[in-house]
Amino acid sequence: MLLNKKGFAVVRKIAITGGIASGKTRVAEMLAGMLDCVLINSDEICRRMLEPHGEGWREFSRVFGSEYLAEDGSIDRPLLRKDLFADESIRSRVNNVIHPLVKNTIRTQMDRIVASDGNSRVLVEVPLLYEVQWENLFDAVIVVYADYETCLNRLMNRDGMERDVAVKELESQLPLSEKVVQADYVIDNSGMMPDTNKQVEHLSDLLSRNRCATPEG
Numbered sequence: 001m002l003l004n005k006k007g008f009a010v011v012r013k014i015a016i017t018g019g020i021a022s023g024k025t026r027v028a029e030m031l032a033g034m035l036d037c038v039l040i041n042s043d044e045i046c047r048r049m050l051e052p053h054g055e056g057w058r059e060f061s062r063v064f065g066s067e068y069l070a071e072d073g074s075i076d077r078p079l080l081r082k083d084l085f086a087d088e089s090i091r092s093r094v095n096n097v098i099h100p101l102v103k104n105t106i107r108t109q110m111d112r113i114v115a116s117d118g119n120s121r122v123l124v125e126v127p128l129l130y131e132v133q134w135e136n137l138f139d140a141v142i143v144v145y146a147d148y149e150t151c152l153n154r155l156m157n158r159d160g161m162e163r164d165v166a167v168k169e170l171e172s173q174l175p176l177s178e179k180v181v182q183a184d185y186v187i188d189n190s191g192m193m194p195d196t197n198k199q200v201e202h203l204s205d206l207l208s209r210n211r212c213a214t215p216e217g
Helices: 026-036 042-049 057-066 077-086 089-114 150-158 163-170 176-182 193-208
Strands: 013-018 038-041 123-127 141-146 186-190
Touching: 013 026, 026 038, 026 123, 026 141, 026 193, 038 042, 038 089, 042 057, 042 089, 042 123, 042 186, 057 089, 077 089, 077 163, 089 123, 141 176, 150 163, 186 193
Parallel strands: 013 123, 013 141, 038 123, 141 186
Antiparallel strands: none
8 A cells, every 4th residue: 555645744635546347436435434524426426417407418418419318318328438438539528528517516515525624524536537637636546456357357247348348448548557656545456355445444544643654765
């Protein structure tokens, strides 16, 4: 586990990220429970915004028209997901529509939470944190790591994907090896859950002290 590179700083706004099928959501839920803090999920914010006539939906419809809309006006998510991982230009256009809205919502929610109580913390799950360069919004960043083959097998088993489709999804994001070197903390979730649990407990203890030691040397 990597110790906080930012030095002896109070850690209140914490991001947790990783890769597809690395297990970041489970780790985020565990850590939030141990820290007794609010957990914000950026994907949930995005989903709410893209509900029919929501803020994100209106902007999405302005950019894409009815191309990805079902008969009831909702976004055809399976069709959109297929094209997102097949066409980088579509992925970029969607990101340009929704990411600024999600970022503003996260920042507003975090500021409200930490302003409400001098000792409060907030944990935010952001799968594409480094891809969208939001790391400076947070006091610390945790990366949930799992090796490539583990992520690939989990993704195929979880979503019933063929290997070539799963590979395209994994390769649409930055490699986890690149995220790890930028992180303040790393949880290795490649193995069994008891091992992951121990790492999360240790990290919870570090963060609960409200001050984080710098690496030795």
